[in-house]
Amino acid sequence: MNQPHASEPADDAPLVIDVRGLTKSFGGTKVVDDVDMQVAEGEIYGFLGPNGSGKTTTIRLLCGLLTPDAGTGTCLGHDILTESARIKREVGYMTQRFSLYEDLSIRENLHFVASIYGLKRPRKIVQETLEKLNLENRAHQLAGTLSGGWKQRLALAAAIMHGPKLLLLDEPTAGVDPKARREFWDEIHRLADSGLTVLVSTHYMDEAERCHKICYLAYGKLLARGTVHDVIAQSGLATWHVSGTSQRRINRLAHDLAGRGGVDMVAPFGTTLHVSGANDNALDAAVAPWRGEDGLNWRKVEPTLEDVFIHMMQGASDNFG
Amino acid sequence: MRRFSLFRLGALIRKEFIQMRRDRLTFAMMLGVPVMQLVLFGYAINSDPKHLPTALFSQDHSVFTRTLVKGLENSDYFDIVGEARTAAEAEDMIRTGKVQFVVQIPPGFSRDMQRGQRPQLLLDADATDPAATGNAVAGLQLLATTVFNRDLQGSLAAQRAGTSLVDVVIHRRYNAEGRTELNIVPGLIGVILTMTMIIFTALAMTREIERGTMENLLTMPVRPLEVMMGKILPYIMIGYIQTAVVLAAAYWLFEVPIVGSLWLLSFVLFFFVAANLAVGFTFSTLARNQLQAIQMTIFFFLPSILLSGFMFPFRGMPVWAQWLGEVLPLTHFLRMVRGILLKGNGFAEIVPDMAALLAFLVGVSIVALNRYRQTLD
Ligand SMILES: Nc1ncnc2c1ncn2[C@@H]1O[C@H](COP(=O)(O)OP(=O)(O)OP(=O)(O)O)[C@@H](O)[C@H]1O
Ligand SMILES: [Mg+2]
Numbered sequence: 001m002n003q004p005h006a007s008e009p010a011d012d013a014p015l016v017i018d019v020r021g022l023t024k025s026f027g028g029t030k031v032v033d034d035v036d037m038q039v040a041e042g043e044i045y046g047f048l049g050p051n052g053s054g055k056t057t058t059i060r061l062l063c064g065l066l067t068p069d070a071g072t073g074t075c076l077g078h079d080i081l082t083e084s085a086r087i088k089r090e091v092g093y094m095t096q097r098f099s100l101y102e103d104l105s106i107r108e109n110l111h112f113v114a115s116i117y118g119l120k121r122p123r124k125i126v127q128e129t130l131e132k133l134n135l136e137n138r139a140h141q142l143a144g145t146l147s148g149g150w151k152q153r154l155a156l157a158a159a160i161m162h163g164p165k166l167l168l169l170d171e172p173t174a175g176v177d178p179k180a181r182r183e184f185w186d187e188i189h190r191l192a193d194s195g196l197t198v199l200v201s202t203h204y205m206d207e208a209e210r211c212h213k214i215c216y217l218a219y220g221k222l223l224a225r226g227t228v229h230d231v232i233a234q235s236g237l238a239t240w241h242v243s244g245t246s247q248r249r250i251n252r253l254a255h256d257l258a259g260r261g262g263v264d265m266v267a268p269f270g271t272t273l274h275v276s277g278a279n280d281n282a283l284d285a286a287v288a289p290w291r292g293e294d295g296l297n298w299r300k301v302e303p304t305l306e307d308v309f310i311h312m313m314q315g316a317s318d319n320f321g
Numbered sequence: 322m323r324r325f326s327l328f329r330l331g332a333l334i335r336k337e338f339i340q341m342r343r344d345r346l347t348f349a350m351m352l353g354v355p356v357m358q359l360v361l362f363g364y365a366i367n368s369d370p371k372h373l374p375t376a377l378f379s380q381d382h383s384v385f386t387r388t389l390v391k392g393l394e395n396s397d398y399f400d401i402v403g404e405a406r407t408a409a410e411a412e413d414m415i416r417t418g419k420v421q422f423v424v425q426i427p428p429g430f431s432r433d434m435q436r437g438q439r440p441q442l443l444l445d446a447d448a449t450d451p452a453a454t455g456n457a458v459a460g461l462q463l464l465a466t467t468v469f470n471r472d473l474q475g476s477l478a479a480q481r482a483g484t485s486l487v488d489v490v491i492h493r494r495y496n497a498e499g500r501t502e503l504n505i506v507p508g509l510i511g512v513i514l515t516m517t518m519i520i521f522t523a524l525a526m527t528r529e530i531e532r533g534t535m536e537n538l539l540t541m542p543v544r545p546l547e548v549m550m551g552k553i554l555p556y557i558m559i560g561y562i563q564t565a566v567v568l569a570a571a572y573w574l575f576e577v578p579i580v581g582s583l584w585l586l587s588f589v590l591f592f593f594v595a596a597n598l599a600v601g602f603t604f605s606t607l608a609r610n611q612l613q614a615i616q617m618t619i620f621f622f623l624p625s626i627l628l629s630g631f632m633f634p635f636r637g638m639p640v641w642a643q644w645l646g647e648v649l650p651l652t653h654f655l656r657m658v659r660g661i662l663l664k665g666n667g668f669a670e671i672v673p674d675m676a677a678l679l680a681f682l683v684g685v686s687i688v689a690l691n692r693y694r695q696t697l698d
Contacts, residue, residue, distance in 0.1 A: 066698055
């Protein structure tokens, strides 16, 4: 599960993002609520959380696109409240929604971005970028006619063209096929190896596992952070893995267990079932009557990141929803 | 640390032109709207209404009266639809719009004519629509000099070589200024520019917001003034093209004279177009979507048309409306463009209106730049 990363940043690496108490409300609702975030140089920091939890809003606060209602801190050593102009120069931001010009060709888009950042010899840089992306023969295609995956690659290219020190990627791989996703992440790791810091939001668990550190946001509150292993350990969740001989048995078991005291979560995966609970003993007691049944194979496992997140999400909705 | 950069401005302008070129429909509209309006208005200008309802108020019944009536009907402009017996009745007919004209023959008309005393022939014209009455009025004047020739003999006949025998007195009602149609075409330039310029910048900006490209633009190091000028300058060029189209058509199709300096006109045009674009830019900072931007444009466009002196004579408006009109750029532009094209005015004559226009431009630009947000809040 935990892939070893060759270039995990040193513990004493300087902080690229260091904010405390970040808060933002829209129409009276706190969308980002007292969020602290520390990201060290060279780190790939995963940003997870359900829809509407405030990930995009937090990223916008970091790069000065939104003004926080409360909170202080620095991004790349610049004050997020007063020096957003400096931050913008050194940050590459890839928005969740494609935000390059759809009625401009790929080359025109890149050329525009290069000129706005005042890059020397924009033509040459654009050409190099096109070659790197393998987009030379499509350079004249309008960006709006690209497929989703290509749009994402174009957006990434546009975000890193000016050589930023911090990359903010908002769901960069949504709707991208597995191979392209793998390549995308290989590229992110290459960039991080060269010293770039990356904050990336995602809904994919496998991507979370490729991050050096992750944090989990729900209803605007930061519920967990650390390495994947830390987050799973901190959750204190106990999980039974049940495999059965038939789909019907598993379905019936899922139905019987759902909502019982001690069982917080029942998640079927085809002919297997994950049964989790925050209290180990209560969970064991709850499932005891079914332990001896024929055709069911019970095994205690470490919960997956997904189990942990869904559990946290339920807890969060109980507390704040 | 971030100073205004011509390089960045150039990038923004180039981008805007590419987008303009790609958006075929809008581009066609930019050039099509002036042509279309010109043809529509041009038809109105050219229209030479005939057979206008006319009442006769004759206080002198003689052979001359009959000759006049026949002459009027032969001229095609006038249809005698009724006869008024009293002045009040005549007044009533014209006020209710039953007739466009009342031809009034005063008592002793034939006697005075025979004595060579040039009697008055009165024409009351409902001039609310001056384009409708202009030609008819001219027709009557011509008619009056020739129609009586056959009826006059002897010593009277000798008079016809010289001045006309009657004194045609035109009494224009409801529209003292009696503007000619020449007023309309130069004014049309201003109206077309007001409408298209405001709408195009307002849309160009809100489009960035609606399509989400604003988020990207805002994360890049651009200054508000650069964004604003990047939106405005490309459209100034479009404004010049539109003006050229209208002027060329006005000159060749409608034979509107161009008396004054085209250079001076171009100079005025620059600031007028910029003023409208600044208004459009301001609207785009207020509007949440393109529909709202269009609504705001109409909200500005209507008073511009109504209170600027394009539709109604400026001096005929109540004072409060005149004050409102004085604020609008179109008002000042109309005065300048009419002055330059029709009267051959030079720089000295347009200074007051130019100053007012500049004040408007500066004021609106300040509002626009203050309204422009560098964040998404
Ligand atoms: N400009 C805005 N005005 C009002 N509400 C907003 C605005 N932007 C975001 N919100 C609200 O803030 C909440 C958080 O939104 P945000 O986009 O940050 O979520 P997210 O974590 O990025 O979600 P997703 O995973 O779906 O992208 C949502 O409920 C959203 O409706
Ligand atoms: Mg989001």
